[in-house]
Amino acid sequence: xxxxxxxxxxxxxxxxxxxxxxxxxxxxxxxxxSQVQKYKTxxxxxxxxxxxxxxxxxxxxHLRINSFYMxxxxxxxxxxxxxxRRFLATIFEVTKAASPKCVLLSNHGESxxxxxxxxxxxxxxxxxxxxxxLENQELPAxxxxxxxxDPTKDFKxxxxxxxxxxxx
Numbered sequence: 001x002x003x004x005x006x007x008x009x010x011x012x013x014x015x016x017x018x019x020x021x022x023x024x025x026x027x028x029x030x031x032x033x034s035q036v037q038k039y040k041t042x043x044x045x046x047x048x049x050x051x052x053x054x055x056x057x058x059x060x061x062h063l064r065i066n067s068f069y070m071x072x073x074x075x076x077x078x079x080x081x082x083x084x085r086r087f088l089a090t091i092f093e094v095t096k097a098a099s100p101k102c103v104l105l106s107n108h109g110e111s112x113x114x115x116x117x118x119x120x121x122x123x124x125x126x127x128x129x130x131x132x133x134l135e136n137q138e139l140p141a142x143x144x145x146x147x148x149x150d151p152t153k154d155f156k157x158x159x160x161x162x163x164x165x166x167x168x
Contacts, residue, residue, distance in 0.1 A: 003078070004050060007068050010083040011052075022091075054087070059094040073116065089123040100144035102126035107133050111150050121145075 008024075015022045027035045029049055036047045039060050047053070052063040068086045069078040093099065102121050104113050113130070121128050126145060139146070 003065055003069070006081060007052060007065065007083050010068075010087060014087060054090040054094055056091070056094040061090050061094060063090060067119075073114075085123065089125075092125055093122070096125065099125055099127035101129055101140045101142050102145040102147060103129045103132035103139065103143055105134060105146065105148040105151075106131040107135065107153075113147075113149060 008026075011022075011024045015024045029036050029047055029051070033047075036051075036053070039045075039047060039053050039055070039062065045062075047062065050065050052065070052068075054061050054063065063086065066078065068081065068083040070080040070082050071077070072079050118128060118130075129140070
């Protein structure tokens with residue numbers, strides 16, 4: 001279909017621009033599933049005929065077709081192509097030595113983190129650790145960003161902000 005063709009053409013353009021670095025392959029996963037076996041993280045992982053896999057050495061990422069497009073959060077409709085951004089962010093992820101970590105705090109009454117926000121962090125090169133509890137976990141040494149969105153409790157979790165007793 002048209003959306004898959006656009007993704008494929010973007011990959012071919014990247015290969016043409018960087019022939020010594022990027023190689024595009026198409027694999028029929030129904031006819032020869034053994035070709036993608038090494039990209040399955042568990043026995044439950046499914047690689048679809050529409051999956052896009054970006055790999056470098058032992059690092060790889062599975063991408064869905066929708067991840068190459070911007071999605072309207074209210075309607076769920078795809079409205080803009082962002083394939084170049086997605087490919088480059090993913091290539092960056094699989095080729096760098098180590099990703100800095102970003103921890104998303106929990107247990108402070110946070111309202112949650114949207115898929116768009118998580119995608120933005122991953123595109124920026126962070127390995128995102130969700131549901132991090134400062135009370136019971138120690139920050140990783142390579143943590144570069146700590147996020148707490150709209151908390152209703154202080155970092156100890158005892159005082160509600162509503163009462164005005166929260167630590168600042």
